[in-house]
Amino acid sequence: METLLSLIVGVLVGCGVYLVLRGRTFTVVLGLSLLSYAVNLFLFSTGRLVIGAPPVIAEGVSQYADPLPQALVLTAIVISFAMTAFVIMLALKAHAELGNDHVDGRPGPGDGT
């Protein structure tokens, strides 16, 4: 499970970084979303991976899941959700004001699609 999760986080970060470095606002927004998914999974794993264990004290249970990363992930999800909404609106505004969806506001030569 550890290998699988780390692979997922790695692939998400890789794709996210690649997309953030593209020249169009839409791909940048997608990249930022992938990065935030990756960091949420990563935060979740910092409390160690356990399956089927309760996060709060219960009777007759000896193994617990760490509740703190779960709280952190919730906070991070809320914040990244709001940020994504904001950056989408900003990208739309930039498209309306600058006339194109290039991140610098000007399509360069040979910068098709």
Next chain:
Amino acid sequence: MSHLVLLPVLAPLLGGTLLLLLRDALPLSVRRWINLGTVAAQVGLALLLLEAVRGGDILVYTLGNWPAPYGIVLVADRLAAWMLLLTALLAFFALSAGIQGTDRGGRHFHSLFQLQLFGLNGAFLTGDIFNLFVFFEVLLLASYGLLLYGGGTERTRAGLHFVALNLVGSTLFLFAAGTLYGTLGTLNMADLAMRVAETPQENLGLVRAGGLLLFGVFALKAALIPMHLWLPAAYSATSAPVAALFAIMTKVGAYCLLRLGTLVFGPEAGPLRDLYGAWLLPLALMTLVLGALGVVAAPGLRRQVAYLVVVSVGVLLSAFGLWSASGISSGLYYLAHSTLAAGAFFLLADHIARARGDLGDRLNPGPRIPRAGLVGALFFATAILVAGLPPLSGFLAKLLVIRAALEGPAWPWVLGLVLASGLLGIVALARSGSMLFFRADGGAPSPAAGGGLLALVPPVGLLAACLVLLVWAGPILSFSQATAEQLLRPQDYIRAVLGPPTEVDRP
């Protein structure tokens, strides 16, 4: 437990919420006064807090009375109180410029302004890394709104870069916090400081990676090279009161570098001791050089001032990067001076740009400015202040930084580069001044040019604050010296947060 520690966070939150809820019920003039009153109250609160911690006490506020390291704590020491006072003062003058028309551009200026202060004050007071992240997000989200306030293509383009960069920065922050939690099992800064010294050998690399990721995030906020490129575009494109308020934003990054560099990776961190030391000074000096070149090359006055902010970041972090009591002390004095001076300069540059009509702040010969004598004298005083010429506080601050550098092995670099960047700054500002005031061809300014005398009050207020820094340099410097010594003794902070070592329950 004194509730005073919570009030600087609570006041802007309540004020901002109130302004948001009443935005349709109250006329703009009333909301202006409410906002100004809330900021003035924060100046008072910061003064009270400063008085409370001046003697060396470290006040800890445990929210909900959950004991650290399990609960959330706010910690007020000398450094936090100093930053709070500076923020509140700058905000007061920035707001008194903002209510002269900038706030008409939309509906949420006043609530965003208070939420920005909420994030700033929280970031200075918080005692754990995750809340630092949350307060960063609060201040960033408010700053996005303020930066874009009023609209315009230039602002939108700069805002897009600013937002995308800071979102990547936030992601890195979370990766760093997660790495530290995964290896050390805590997010409380005082607890981190205790556990980092006992890091087992196999986790050393991970903790180092987490710490340096944090360094990268704070370097992005502080506009340290190579992550300074967002600053000139963002600061020169936004409205003047917002740019003046943003003068404190880069200092948040510097504050975090200083806090974590002395507390968590401080003198007692075992093998991870001085983790930031090897990086901070060289990068700061490079920032200084590139900033100074930017000052010389800038085509407009506002962009020039923005590059001067980059230079001030370089000088400030060079002083912090010495990691000595005298270096940190001189850095804290320079921090106050450079923040206030940059705020004054942004406001003054905006006044000049508006008085020149269509030409704006471009450095070309243009029409004569109304009241050129007065504005020119203010420009002259501000330029002397920022360039660090005697007799104003800029000179004293730079002198202290250089004197602190002479104690360390890196003194030739610091001395040479600080002085050279000062020289470049003088040359560039002299050129701008003569272009703006002496080479005016006498053409009539546009009829709508400039604001009244009232528009000059906020920058004059900020300059007066710099004068206070100079006149009361003795007490202020002994305070900053005491602050530096407190920072280099992290045991006090740890004991204040976690209690005496025996009481701490260590699982």
